[in-house]
Amino acid sequence: MSKSNHRxxxxxxxxxxxxxxxxxxxxxIRPGVLALIKADHPDFDxxxxxxxxxxxxxRKKYLEKILVHEVGELSQLEQDVIESINSNELLSTNIDFTQEENLTLGNRVADKIASFGGSWTFILLFFSFLLLWMAVNVYLLAxxxxxxxxxxxxxxxxSCLAAIQAPIIMMSQNRKEAKDRQRSEYDYKVNLKAELEIRLLHxxxxxxxxxxxxxxxxIQEIQVDLLEDIMMRMKPKL
Structure with missing residues (x-):
C-alpha cells in the first residue's frame, strides 16, 4: 500500500x-509558464x-501570449511612426507659394522689371530703340x-535708365537671396527631421x-521541453 501511494x-x-x-x-517549469499557472491558481507553489x-x-497559452504580444508590438511600432510624423506640422511646404502670397506691389514690379531686363526681348528692343533714335536724328531730321x-x-x-534699373534689379536679387536662405532653412529642417525619424526607426x-x-x-526552449516530455513518456513503455 505504501509503495502504491509512493508511486x-x-x-x-x-x-x-x-x-x-x-x-x-x-x-x-519555465518562469513564463509558471507565472501563467500562478495567475490562475494562486495556491500553486x-x-x-x-x-x-x-x-x-x-505552454500553449504562453506561446499564444507571446505571438499576440509580438503582433501587438509590431502594430504599436507602426502607430508610433505615424504619430511621430503627424505630431508636428509638415515641414516640406511649398515655399514659393507661401512667399508669393506675401509679396507687395513694389516687389512684384521689381521682379517683373528684373525678369524683363534680363531677357533677349529687352536686348532686342533696346538695340532697336538705339538704332531708331540714331537713324531719326542722323538721316530723317538731319x-x-x-x-x-x-x-x-x-x-x-x-544713364537715367541704368541708374533706375540697377537698384530695382538689386531689390529683386536681395529678395531672391532671402528666399534662398529661407529655402535652405526649410531644407535643413526637413533633412534633420528625416534623419531623426530614420534614427528612431533604426x-x-x-x-x-x-x-x-x-x-x-x-519558444524553442519550450519545444525542447515538449520533446523531452515525449521522450520521458516513451521510456516506461520501452
Whole structure:
C-alpha cells in the first residue's frame, strides 16, 4: 500500500491522483509558464505538482501570449511612426507659394522689371530703340535733329535708365537671396527631421529584432521541453 501511494501523487490543478512519472514539479517549469499557472491558481507553489497534459495547456497559452504580444508590438511600432510624423506640422511646404502670397506691389514690379531686363526681348528692343533714335536724328531730321551727334540726350536717357534699373534689379536679387536662405532653412529642417525619424526607426527595429530573438529562443526552449516530455513518456513503455 505504501509503495502504491509512493508511486502516485496529486496534481495541484486537477486534484487527481496520477502516476508520478506523469507529473512534473513546479521547480522544473519555465518562469513564463509558471507565472501563467500562478495567475490562475494562486495556491500553486514551488513544491506543487501538475500533469504533463496540464502543463502543455499552459505552454500553449504562453506561446499564444507571446505571438499576440509580438503582433501587438509590431502594430504599436507602426502607430508610433505615424504619430511621430503627424505630431508636428509638415515641414516640406511649398515655399514659393507661401512667399508669393506675401509679396507687395513694389516687389512684384521689381521682379517683373528684373525678369524683363534680363531677357533677349529687352536686348532686342533696346538695340532697336538705339538704332531708331540714331537713324531719326542722323538721316530723317538731319537739319533739325532734336539730338544731334554725339547724342547727348540719348546718353542722358541711358544713364537715367541704368541708374533706375540697377537698384530695382538689386531689390529683386536681395529678395531672391532671402528666399534662398529661407529655402535652405526649410531644407535643413526637413533633412534633420528625416534623419531623426530614420534614427528612431533604426533604434525601434533593433529593439524589435532583439526582443523577437529572445521570444524565439523561449519558444524553442519550450519545444525542447515538449520533446523531452515525449521522450520521458516513451521510456516506461520501452
Amino acid at each position: 502516485f501523487a496529486v496534481s495541484a490543478l486537477s486534484k487527481k491522483h496520477l502516476p508520478r512519472h506523469l507529473l512534473i514539479p513546479a521547480s522544473n 514551488d513544491n506543487s505538482l501538475l500533469s504533463f497534459d496540464e502543463l502543455n495547456v499552459y 537739319s533739325k535733329a532734336f539730338d544731334p551727334f554725339p547724342f547727348i540726350l540719348l546718353n542722358l536717357i541711358l 533604434e525601434k527595429i533593433d529593439h524589435l529584432i532583439v526582443h523577437q530573438n529572445q521570444r524565439l529562443i523561449e
